[in-house]
Amino acid sequence: MYAIRTLRSQPLRLALTVGGIALCIVLMFFLLAVYRGVADGSVEYIRQNRADLWVLQETATNILRGSSILSADQIYAIARTPGVRTAAPVLFLLSTVRHGGQVGTVFLTGFDPDKGLGGPPQLSWGRSPRVDDEIVLDRSFALKFGFKPGGEVDLQGHPLKIVGISLGTNAFVIQYAFVTLRFARNLIGVPGLATCVLVNAEPGAGLGPIREEICDVLAGLNAYDQETFLANNVHEMRSGFLPLLYTVAAIGAIVLTAILSLLLSVNILERRKDFAILKTLGSPLPFLWGLVIKQAVLIASVSCAAALILFFPLVQVIERVSPEVTTRSTLGQIAGVIAAVLLMSLVSSLVAIRRLRRIYFLEAFS
């Protein structure tokens, strides 16, 4: 009871501390949720397009941050490789979409609607493009720029009808948009080019021989199975995003630990007479440590609860204001943050506990 009552004796200080720590926790929840959202948005396209092999120029290992250009001859040769049932070329370009005064940049994905590979991973509305004057936009992109389903946009001077809205296509810094391969090729003015080719094998055909054939016979190409290619892209996304995430999360954690240590230390200093009395009366040191640890865990728990109450409405507001910020929270993430906060509360109490050593018996007699 001592731990709780002494905290409650300074309600304003307690509220400010809990508020500060709760905001740090919200920050950590939010960063993880953004990371999950970006992770899903960046690689969902690859995950959902279940190609047996992804063929790219050999210098490129992923589609997020790699340049790959395949010629018409190479694409033709891939399609003719023994064991290949489908070879679907896909062309990725950066392009701008306009409507009214709004202009947005998209990761334009040209795919062949007849091949059944390379299109939008999920649709929240509408259908995939079938002809050259149709486009599918990412949901958060459409929301951000106010592009309406069924409406029209201008893409480098070409009017396109929005026939679908896609999900899992928000890579945070840029969003996918889908058009036909022919339209994309017309935009760059070089026929027959592609960024990569998605390959599905004949039933019963081994992927090993197909890959060997593509890599060995067709010079300058590399073929990745779905799992490896997904891992390559996840790695690329993480290497670009995780350092930032870790830095901000670490700052949040340090601020949290500092706030809590400060409060616990101030509490000890203000109650040093109590601690001196308890020491004199024969309190074992672990009992005194326990009082400080209880306070730390209590504040951390209340802060976690406050953060959970704040977090979900806050995310809704942020997603409404900035639709490109797509978040995804899992129970595992939330549990992980709460566990980390509890751990940090223990670290804070250890910092504060050091002050107990400098409280002397004689203080009880002064």
Added chain:
Amino acid sequence: MTAVDRTGPVIRLEGVTKVFDGSGHSTTAVHDVSFEARRGEMVLFLGPSGSGKTTLLTLIAGLAKPTSGRVALFGRGVDEYSASELQSLRADKIGFIFQTFLLIEALTARENIEIVLRFCGKRRAERARRTRTLLAELGIEYLADRFPRAMSQGEKQRVAIGRAIANEAELLIADEPTGSLETRQALGIIGLLHAQAKARSKTVIVASHDLRLKDYADRTLHLQDGEIR
């Protein structure tokens, strides 16, 4: 449990001196003090403020180390006890009554008493039973759930005594226990301490400047400038 000698004196001080070193100068708080106290004895250290009474009490309780001389508690030199043995000794065998009662403000009367029982390892049920008994014996059952801020000085002092005797300590150390009490309350409190010495064979050491206590002590030692006169 710390091993103690039950036959000899509870406290024995031999030529004890305590010097506090400050910046550039030192102060002798206690000088060459020797005395012993036995079970059932109530010893009063009488002296004005600054005479070294409180320092002497901390030396007797093993809370401070003498600069020279020897302090023995329960037949064993204080310097022979380890830190954890001294902590156990304070929890199990010594009861303290402080100058301004020094109850823990965040705890009720019941909790202030129970906490010392916790330090000496009593179980929850035993703690509750013992606390109930003590509150009844001291006539302060009605204070059980009251916080110190809602108590009078006399009530606080009774709770403080309850806390000091809760662990059935063999040695009670009281620093100015009547300092802020009116005569009737002061005599009531000293009567309680006297009863602890005589009816329960405790050793009671009281430091005070209150002359009203002289009649209750078995021995009165006058302390002036850190020396027994």
